[in-house]
Amino acid sequence: MKGNKKILVTGGTGQVGxxxxxxxxxxxxxLAPTRQELDLTDARAVAAWLDKHxxxxxxxxxxxxxxxxxxxxxxxxxxxNAELPAQLAExxxxxxxxxxxxxxxxxxxxxxxxxxxxxxxxxPLGVYGQTKLAGDQxxxxxxxxxxxxxxSWVYSARGNNFMKTMLRLGRERDKLxxxxxxxxxxxxxRLIAQISVLALERQLLDGxxxxxxxxxxxxxxxxxxxxxxxxxxxxxxxxxxxxxxxIPTSEYPTPAARPxxxxxxxxxxxxxxxxxxxxxxEQLKLTLQExxxxx
Numbered sequence: 001m002k003g004n005k006k007i008l009v010t011g012g013t014g015q016v017g018x019x020x021x022x023x024x025x026x027x028x029x030x031l032a033p034t035r036q037e038l039d040l041t042d043a044r045a046v047a048a049w050l051d052k053h054x055x056x057x058x059x060x061x062x063x064x065x066x067x068x069x070x071x072x073x074x075x076x077x078x079x080x081n082a083e084l085p086a087q088l089a090e091x092x093x094x095x096x097x098x099x100x101x102x103x104x105x106x107x108x109x110x111x112x113x114x115x116x117x118x119x120x121x122x123x124p125l126g127v128y129g130q131t132k133l134a135g136d137q138x139x140x141x142x143x144x145x146x147x148x149x150x151x152s153w154v155y156s157a158r159g160n161n162f163m164k165t166m167l168r169l170g171r172e173r174d175k176l177x178x179x180x181x182x183x184x185x186x187x188x189x190r191l192i193a194q195i196s197v198l199a200l201e202r203q204l205l206d207g208x209x210x211x212x213x214x215x216x217x218x219x220x221x222x223x224x225x226x227x228x229x230x231x232x233x234x235x236x237x238x239x240x241x242x243x244x245x246x247i248p249t250s251e252y253p254t255p256a257a258r259p260x261x262x263x264x265x266x267x268x269x270x271x272x273x274x275x276x277x278x279x280x281x282e283q284l285k286l287t288l289q290e291x292x293x294x295x
Contacts, residue, residue: 006031008055010040010084011062015156019193020059026197027270031055041079043087050091058088059100059196063132067106068255081131086138088179092143100196103208105152105184110259113183115266118150118208126256134193136208147199149192149211152262153222157291163284164291166223167230170238180220180246184262187212188283195269195277204272204282210264213280220246225281229288 005028011017012032021030031053039045040062063081064070068078085101089199090100106129107122124130139146155161163186169176195211216224224241249258266277 004028005056006053006286007059008032008053008056009059009061010048010080011060012090014063015154015159015161016192016223017061018158019156019189020061020196023193023197024059027200028056040084041076043079043083046084046087054095055098057098057200058092060085060088061102061210063102064128066133067126067128067258070131071255074127075130077127077131078134081128082134082138084140089139089142089144089146092146093142096145098145098147098200099139100147101135101139101149102192103136103148103150104129104132105150105262105264106259107136108259108261110257110261112261113263114261115263115265116210116261118210118268125259129259132237140208146206147196148205148208149196150208150264151187151192151211152169152184152264153186153212153215154189154192155186155287157287157294158189162186162219162222163226164285166226167214167235167238167291170227170230174239175243175245176223176236176239177221177245177247177251178218178223179249179252179258180218181248182260182262183216183218184259184260185212185214185216185264186222186280186284188287190287191278191283195273198273202273209269209272210266211269212264212266213278213283214266215280216263217280218246225284226288229281229285230292233285233288233292235292 005047007028009020009032064077108116109123223244227241
């Protein structure tokens, strides 16, 4: 999939959107309107933009990702996570072209300890997961050519995310308490974008795929590894990994329930692409290098 295609990247200033711009330029001309240029909460504005620019491929990196705030802003979360994907899917269907969309581990109930398969029953725990699932369902129902990538614990060298929050707090405090009974895998936005381009180039079959690195950890394990790797890279102003105290979810209540099991099976994607996805620790090192050496 190469040539002079016009590629719309929504959410271009976000973590995934920024990396998509860097990678998708290999396939064509990337159009990534800012919020001032295109208000994604306004369906009429989106329709007018699509009619004017007529992109040949859409990568929908936009989303309402404030999990707790979604509980008090369900309409806005539904617009961005459900209605917008449906609108983009209808446009893509009308032009017989691809829509690449990014979903979440939050569509699953978060129980047990077995990695979720793409065809496992879904049962979101809160508004965020419910609206993400609605977006997935609307894309599939539209009949457009689509790739839906469900991912987890996204972070990058840009934007607001767990890695950057830990680095900031690790410079300010002597000790941190971090939840240890929620298990998943941190996923770098860079990996998401790289796999997306590879999937388009290899013309992956329509469908839902899990996209994450190999391995698993807890938020506590993620935090400890952030500090350990950052120190190895020469960052000396941080607390020691041993100063990260493990606590259960019950000691850190939030408005929205969190899934305890966010493990995602990668078998379907790896078999489709005929590759082995790297481990999350390797991806963390690359992201830390990018962030620390630019600050």
